[in-house]
Each structure stands twice: as C-alpha cells, then as structure tokens.
Amino acid sequence: MPTPHYGQPRYRTIAGELRSRIEEGAISIGALLPTEGALMAEFKASRGTVRQALAALREDGLVATAPGRGTFVRTAASERDELNEKHRRIRADASLAAAFSIEIGTLLVERERIKRKGGQTEEVIRSYRLVEPDLPPKRETHL
Amino acid sequence: MPTPHYGQPRYRTIAGELRSRIEEGAISIGALLPTEGALMAEFKASRGTVRQALAALREDGLVATAPGRGTFVRTAASERDELNEKHRRIRADASLAAAFSIEIGTLLVERERIKRKGGQTEEVIRSYRLVEPDLPPKRETHL
DNA sequence: AGAAATTTGTCCGTATGTATC
DNA sequence: AGATACATACGGACAAATTTC
Numbered sequence A, B: 001m002p003t004p005h006y007g008q009p010r011y012r013t014i015a016g017e018l019r020s021r022i023e024e025g026a027i028s029i030g031a032l033l034p035t036e037g038a039l040m041a042e043f044k045a046s047r048g049t050v051r052q053a054l055a056a057l058r059e060d061g062l063v064a065t066a067p068g069r070g071t072f073v074r075t076a077a078s079e080r081d082e083l084n085e086k087h088r089r090i091r092a093d094a095s096l097a098a099a100f101s102i103e104i105g106t107l108l109v110e111r112e113r114i115k116r117k118g119g120q121t122e123e124v125i126r127s128y129r130l131v132e133p134d135l136p137p138k139r140e141t142h143l
Numbered sequence C: 001a002g003a004a005a006t007t008t009g010t011c012c013g014t015a016t017g018t019a020t021c
Numbered sequence D: 001a002g003a004t005a006c007a008t009a010c011g012g013a014c015a016a017a018t019t020t021c
Helices: A010-023 A036-043 A047-059 A094-100 B010-023 B036-043 B047-059 B094-100
Strands: A063-066 A070-073 A084-091 A107-117 A120-129 B063-066 B070-073 B084-091 B107-117 B120-129
Touching (some): A036 A047, A047 A063, A047 A070, A120 B094, B010 B036, B036 B047, B047 B070
Antiparallel strands (some): A120 B120, B063 B070
C-alpha cells in the first residue's frame, strides 16, 4: 500500500488503539507495551510509522521509552488524564507583576490544566501570558 | 554514510546549527526557514533526518510549521528562552487544596518556569504536584 | 477559477549503531 | 557473548495544503 491517509493517518490510528488499551487497562501502569517489531507485525506498518505513534503517546506523557528496554505505561489505566482545561482572565498579583514587569492588577490570561489519574489529581499546571499569534497570517487570496 | 552517531546524532547537529542562526538573528522572527529540500542539500542529509531536526526545534517552541507553507521562526532572536526553572516547596492554598483534595497547608512541589524572549517575559508556567518517578527502575545488574 | 509548482505530511523498506537484558 | 530492543539514517513514493501563475 502506498500512502493513502484519507481519514486518519495510520500512526494516529495506531496511537489511538494503544491509548485505548492503556485506558481500558489491557496494558497496566508500569507495564511494557509491545515492542516496535511486534507492533509492526500487528498493524502491518513500517517501523517509522510505529515510532511516530509511540512518539505521539510520549508527547502526551502517556508512556516513556528507554533504549534497549522498551516503552512503558506512565499513567493510570482508567480515568486517565481528564485534563480539565480552563481559561480565565485574572489580574496580576505581586509575583506575576514582577515576572512580567507589569503593574499589579494588569489583566493576564491564565490557563489551568488539571491532570487526574483515577480520580486523584496528579498535577496542576497554570500558565500565564498576555496574548499573541503563532504563525504569520495567510496570504490574501491574491490580487 | 551508514549511521555512525558517535558524539551527536546528525539531526541534533542540524537542529543546533539552525538554532544558532535563529538566535544570532540570521533568520529573523516570523521568517521562513529554508525548505526541507534546501536543508537536505545543505547538510547532505535525508529528508527524515532534516524533519527530525525541525521536530526538535518545534518541541522547543522555537519554530512552527504549516503544511504547504514552511517552517517559521516563532520567538525572538537574541536573549531567547532563558527558561529559568525553579523548584520550591509551597503549602497548598485553598484552590490547590481543593484541586488535590488535600488539606490546606499540605506541602507541594512547585515548579516554576519563566519563558523570556528578548528580556520580556513571555509566559509563566507553574505546576504543582506531589512526587513520583517516571520509569520503572533498571534491573539490577542481574543475578 | 483553475492548473502547475512548491512544500510539508505520511508511509514504506532497509541498514547500521547503541543500550539493555 | 549473544539476543533483543530502541535510536539514527538513508532512499523512494504518493497525499494534501498552499502558493504561484
């Protein structure tokens, strides 16, 4: 098969399948995922594609990989990563004002993410910033 | 050339070189990096290797890539990402106590990262958690 | 509007290096 | 030392998004 990635790319499909197994407890926390070779056979995918899938899970913090050892499940099975994400507008307190070199009371955007794991909160992440785009705007549909 | 990655992998070398150019202003903010094809020619590397290098820069938040368009520099050239990282022990206030379902005053680890960009603070990230490892411990040097 | 060219995205197969078991 | 498993690298091919003409 060439490279038809109509709906979803294959690596995302594979990542999703692995994610499901982890969330459903088929692969428990701390356990090893199948080796890259095994995944190649199971999904009939190339090594690169399998590694792309694992990289995606790694970015989500779901697994961790060690050379010569394998890829391990990092987080709990059920109730995984409910990652509530909230955006709020808050006013800078003293410490934030100092960090940004702005006046106390200036409006900031707070993004709070709460990672849960089996009902228990694992981590609270709060980031503060002003605003700003990411990429330059698209070219206007020409003349 | 086969695959000798003694000191540094090639993709890291390429990423480092590009990073330098960005930090030194040779490629200014918002500007396009050379295309993947151009980088292949310049570094005499395969497409995959070049893309690995770009992925590394992307993970650092240094650049952003758009399909069909190219890879753009995201952050300021000089004084980049001073990413001060501090760890502190703090006591849970009301909101953190609620998030973790613990008592107010319980000790938590706060990791604060401040991303700067040309002297100006861009983002303040604070994460709170208890503790815990990442990977299962290595096997003892066997029987 | 539409076709062509450009550029990134995905995927395959293979080979060799390095770490761990 | 040998087997296993992940890391790096090459080359080729087709798909999809964007820009250019």
